[in-house]
Amino acid sequence: MTDFGRRRLLAAGGGIALTGALASCGSNTGRGGGASGPALSQWYHQYGEPGTEQAVKRYADAYDKADVTVQWRPGDYDRQTAAALLTDSGPDVFEVNGPTLDQIRGGQVVDLTDQVAPAKDDFNQAVLAPKIWQDKIWAVPQVVDMQLLYYRKSMLEDAGVQPPRTLEELVDAARELTAKGRKDKVKGLFLGNDGGAGALGGTPLYAAGLSVVTEDGKVGFDDPAAARTLGKIHELYADKSLLLGAPADWSDPAAFTQGLTAMQWSGLWALPQVKKALGDDFGVLPFPADGPGGKVAVPVGAYGSAVSARGKHKKEAAEFAKWLWVDRTDYQRDFALSYGFHIPARISLAKKAKELRSGAAADAVAYATDHGYAEPLLWTTASKTAYQDALSRIIKNGANPESELTAVVRKTGTELDRVRKK
Amino acid sequence: MIRTLLGAQNRNLWFWVFVGPFAVGLALFTYVPLLWSVWLSFFDAHNTVTPTRFVGLDNYLAMLGDGAFLSSLGTFLLFSAFIVPATYVLSLGLALMVNRVRIAQAFFRSVFFLPTACSYVVASLVWKLSIFNGVRFGLANTVLGWFGADQTAWLSSTDPPWYWLVIVTVRLWLQAGFYMILFLAGLQRISPRLYEAAAVDGAKPGWQTFRHITFPQLRATSVAVVLLLVINAFQAFDEFYNLLSDSRGYPPYARPPLVYLYYIALGSEQNLGLGSAGAVILALIIAVATIVQARWFGLGRKED
16 A cells, blocks of 8 residues: 555556646746737847836837847846857847947857837937947947046035045045044945956046047056056055945945945946935045046946847847837837936937936936046957056055056957957 | 676665666766866856856966965964864864763763854854944943953954954853864763773872873874864864954955855855965865874874
8 A cells, every 4th residue: 555655646646746847847927918920039138127018028028029028137147148149949039238349250240230220310429439340230229327426515515525527626525535434434436346356347447538448449558547546445444444345236226315425436327326315415426537648537338129039030120129119119228217327328218308407417417418438348358357457466466566567458458459350 | 787787685676766866966966067067167267157267277386376375375374373273173072071070970961062052153243243343332342341451352452462362262162062062972982991090000080091091092082082173174164264263355464265265266256266266276285284283193094
């Protein structure tokens, strides 16, 4: 009897497992209704703003030429897509923080030049430029994101400090504000828990009037001004003016709104939260200029909508990307401004948006338009990592900026040679 | 013929029914990718797992000539130098204490073993966000604040390198209980007669007995524990990644080899040929270190 029971139990368990396995082979698209046309899979990274996921599913539902399934993917999205593009089971349409030059050269994404062509001049050219390789467009910019310096007006006034316009002024202001806030343990500036290497990236180089890679494809920071500027970032760390070890990193405005720091480097996306917490007691600035050839710098970037070259329905996927990110301007506006806070990638939409026409938001948009720079396509991951490692050593360990940058110039030169070779 | 193949009482059949699926899985998901990775390491393979251009040993030379990879190996050595002896001493100490306790032994055993059930990711986040965050309301800073000390940025400070304290303590908390159980099993295998004989011969209980009876009797367990500790240290990833990375990357200090490979070669850059070469180098180092250590301690040799 026991033996029989055990066998029956095993058989029943096996049956249930088999049924489950068969059921999982079915097409659970996660959405109701049924559109005609081929089935397309669309991937997004997980946005923090509530309502965004429902919005993109609503857009997908409204498309009637294909059955589009949205996948909302938490975790390390860039690496997930990079791995998925190697297989046939990846997405058809996906948003990408790029695509990278290697992805384009590796034939992993589809040419979308014809899809973008009707509205090409209406896109923000700073963020469109890194999507172009050999005169072809490889992704449609969705929304523009930018980073900027938030400062607390009341704290600066109490300390008798003016909003900094040069890098020297920023160093001095951070020092003053730290000294003033010592009793309350308020630091002058927050550039991220790593001291700024990750968040700032190439911004200090642009502030010195340089670039990471020049327009004609050469190393853009083989210049003494680069070492001088990065040395000043180290001063901030050496002065103990930087907030370090905050529970939330630079992309979250919590350290600023909780009064742990008087100034913080963060993104435009944080503006609604800052406004809610501090009212009008804050202002925004670009990264201040440094040196005689310097100019203020504002990093801008855009997630783009790209089409996988390994998808079964490339043509239909490209048509969907065009429909959503070129034709349906009402959805783009909704996506940019109804949930989080971004600048629409289309200039005409950004100009019309009333949310972007006053106060700190208007200042931010003006900085992005007048001083925005986007990382060029030729600034590959290998060069970027070598640079950020060097920047980290300069900031935290006080490593010699000249010798550190010499090594990065060499590495970037090798990378530029590699990508030009084929 | 079929009967012969099936064996007595279908033993061969049942062997393959039970072992077969696991053997197939092991081959498919472990050995094939392993061999494929070795093969790929001799090719240029950017953004593809299909070998494109044969480059010979170039990937290996590039990896061994890369200062960042070599420094990641240095980070590992430093980490091992901290964590292996610290875990060994702590888990042995806990085992001796728990073994000696006469009341509620099961309770203490469970209490010390419980952290093993916690994931590295969760523990890292608790350490990072609650205990060792660098602001005034972090637990460690609050306690130090009572004594008038300044707030310390535990994970961001490289001089002094306080981040090591965070990394080592989280792993100690997570794994000491597991090794304590191994030592407890070892302790319970030691015959009480040995202690009785030692007492008759005049050995004092405590350090003398531990040094001349307990410790030598734990030799086999010690070898196994050290071996596991070294391999685990080599595979360190979770706590380093969760404690020190942010959305933009990872600082160059405290970057162990696996984190380095994840970021540089196998991550968004997708230089899979180079990454494979790094993985092979790492596997060879682990294999050599394990064999040398096993020889050194005489693993598998018959007890004297």
